[in-house]
Amino acid sequence: MNSMNRVLGGPATAYFPADIAAERQGLGEPVKPLSAAQDTALGLDGISLSFGGVVALDNIDLAVRRGEIRAIIGPNGAGKSSLINIISGVYRPDRGRITIGADRFTSVPTQKLARLGIARTFQNLALFKGLSVIDNVISGRAYKVRSTFLAQVLGLSGSRREEADARGRAARILEFLNLNHVSNRLAGTLPYGLQKRVELARALVAEPAILLLDEPMAGMTASEKAEMAEFILAANREYNTTIVLIEHDIGVVMELSDRIAVLDYGRKIADGTPEEIRADQGVIDAYLGVAAENIDGGGI
Ligand SMILES: Nc1ncnc2c1ncn2[C@@H]1O[C@H](COP(=O)(O)OP(=O)(O)OP(=O)(O)O)[C@@H](O)[C@H]1O
Ligand SMILES: [Mg+2]
Numbered sequence: 440m441n442s443m444n445r446v447l448g449g450p451a452t453a454y455f456p457a458d459i460a461a462e463r464q465g466l467g468e469p470v471k472p473l474s475a476a477q478d479t480a481l482g483l484d485g486i487s488l489s490f491g492g493v494v495a496l497d498n499i500d501l502a503v504r505r506g507e508i509r510a511i512i513g514p515n516g517a518g519k520s521s522l523i524n525i526i527s528g529v530y531r532p533d534r535g536r537i538t539i540g541a542d543r544f545t546s547v548p549t550q551k552l553a554r555l556g557i558a559r560t561f562q563n564l565a566l567f568k569g570l571s572v573i574d575n576v577i578s579g580r581a582y583k584v585r586s587t588f589l590a591q592v593l594g595l596s597g598s599r600r601e602e603a604d605a606r607g608r609a610a611r612i613l614e615f616l617n618l619n620h621v622s623n624r625l626a627g628t629l630p631y632g633l634q635k636r637v638e639l640a641r642a643l644v645a646e647p648a649i650l651l652l653d654e655p656m657a658g659m660t661a662s663e664k665a666e667m668a669e670f671i672l673a674a675n676r677e678y679n680t681t682i683v684l685i686e687h688d689i690g691v692v693m694e695l696s697d698r699i700a701v702l703d704y705g706r707k708i709a710d711g712t713p714e715e716i717r718a719d720q721g722v723i724d725a726y727l728g729v730a731a732e733n734i735d736g737g738g739i
Contacts (some may be wrong), residue, residue, distance in 0.1 A: 478504050478505060479502055479503070479504060479505070479538070480503050480504060480505040480506075480539075480540070480648065480649055480681040481501075481502075481503040481526065481537075481538065481539055481649055481681065481683070482501070482502050482503070482536075482537070482538035483499055483500060483501040483502075483522070483525070483526070483535065483536075483537055483538075484500055484535055484536040484537075484538065485498050485499070485500060485534060485535040485536065486498070486499040486500075486501075486522070486525060486532045486534070486535035486536075486537070487499070487532060487533050487534040487535055488518075488521055488525065488530060488532050488533055488705075489533055494704075494705045495518045495521040495705050496518045496521055496522060496525070496532070496702075496705045497704075497705040497706045498534075498535075498706075499518075499522065499535070499702075499705075499706075499707050500707070501522070501700055501707070501710075503649070503681060503683060504681070504697075504698075505679070505681055506675070506679045506680075506681055507681060507682075507697040507698060508671070508672075508675050508682045508684055508695050508696050508697050509681070509682065509683050509684065509696065509697065509698055509699075509700070510683075510684045510685070510686060510692045510695070510696035510698070510699040510700070511523075511683065511684070511685050511699075511700050511701075511702060512685070512686070512687070512689070512692055512699060512700075512701055512702070512716075512726065513701055513702035513703050513725075513726060514703060514725065514726055516704075517702040517703050517704065517705065518702045518704075518705040519653070519685045519702055520562050520653055520685065521705075522702070523559065523651045523653050523683065523685065525537065525546075525547070526539075526547060526557070526651060526683070527547065527549060527552055527557060527559050527651060528546060528547035528548055528549030528550075528552060529549060531545075531546035532545070532546065539555050539556075539557065539649070540555070540556070540648075542555065553645055553647075556647055556648030556649055557647055557648070557649045557650075557651065558579065558641075558642035558643070558645045558647035558649075558650055558651070559642060559650070559651035559652070559653070560635075560638040560639060560641075560642050560651070560652050560653060560655055561638065561653055562653040562654045562657070562685075564631075564634050564635065564638060565638070566626040566627070566634055566637060566638060566641075567626060568625065568626050568627025569625060569626075569627060570625065570626060571622070571623050571624065571625060571626065572613065572618060572621050572622050572623070572624055572625075572626050572629070572637050572640075573606065573609050573610065573613060573622045573623065575626045575637055575640075575641055576609035576612060576613060576637065576640045576641045576644050577602075577605045577606060577609045577644070578641060579609075579640070579641035579642060579643075579644040579645045580605045580608065580609070580644050580645060581605075605644075608644055609640070609644050610622065612640045612643055612644045613640055615670075615673075616636055616639065616640050616643075616670055617636075617666070618633065618636060618637060618640060621633060631658050631659075632658070632659045632660065632663040635655060635656070635657075635658070635659065635663075635667070636666075636667065636670070638655075639652075639655060639667070639670060639671075643674055646678070647680060648680065648681060649680070649681045649682075649683065650674060650680050650681070650682045650683070651682075651683045652671065652682060652683065652684045652685065652686075653685045654685055654686060654687065655667055655671065655684070655686070656668075656686060656688060656691060657687065664688065664691060668691055668694070668695060671684065671695060672695065684696065689727065692713070693713045693716075693717065694713075696713055697712070698710070698711060698712055699711065699712070699713060699716045701716060701719075701722050701725070701726060703725045703726065708721050708722065708725060709721060709722045
């Protein structure tokens with residue numbers, strides 16, 4: 440398991456309020472190490488996906504253990520986002536099965552995603568740019584309340600208590616992610632790096648069991664990346680949130696991940712611990728060699 444100290448040189452901070460932690464425990468969230476039988480949070484079995492003549496994914500198997508940070512890496516166009524889009528029900532695979540907890544699907548019902556305990560961020564930002572930061576984050580809890588999100592934002596709903604609860608939780612997540620000072624800004628006016636963090640806040644406010652992160656640090660400065668790494672580790676450690684992480688920054692991936700799957704042209708060419716991946720000649724040829732050149736050139 441990852442060590443916060445290993446990456447960040449300091450102790451883990453409690454990023455979530457105690458009442459959220461208590462609620463999660465009350466809901467039976469895993470708080471103790473699990474037996475092998477209970478170990479799998481998410482499984483892909485023989486997943487294939489094509490777009491016309493382009494094979495995006497070719498017979499992919501992937502097991503994600505509860506509580507781990509599972510990275511998916513590979514060159515541009517390798518199929519990484521397609522995999523997350525299949526897990527989140529955006530794409531329907533041509534073949535294969537997806538297992539989420541005890542449920543098996545041929546395609547994941549995207550409208551049930553939050554109830555299945557899954558939240559995600561997007562490679563290309565998908566915030567409501569004309570809404571405030573806090574209203575964007577509140578939208579991440581919309582599935583929990585009976586009144587519609589729009590009704591809440593417009594203040595039309597009679598369900599004031601629900602709205603106050605969602606607003607309070609959103610405010611606390613913003614504080615933990617050091618975003619409280621921009622809470623009332625329109626999301627679209629923030630610098631890119633902060634918008635990426637607002638997306639993380641919106642995903643975390645749903646208290647997901649599984650968090651899918653598609654390039655959460657793309658386009659960030661080194662210090663923004665370090666902060667984001669801290670938040671990802673905190674979500675993983677404090678809440679045992681299982682994390683699927685797509686990221687091009689190999690240094691970050693090697694530090695954060697428990698296990699790494701490597702895709703190339705839609706095929707999984709390697710799967711293992713950071714040490715195993717680092718030493719894999721096929722991975723070096725297909726991907727790490729390129730990444731190393733980027734590092735030398737200051738490209739990462
Ligand atoms: N909606 C789509 N329509 C047509 N082709 C698509 C679609 N989505 C993905 N593809 C194709 O599938 C392949 C895999 O794309 P995908 O976005 O999954 O790659 P990726 O590994 O996430 O790449 P990147 O690192 O650039 O984000 C690519 O050839 C891409 O052009
Ligand atoms: Mg992608």
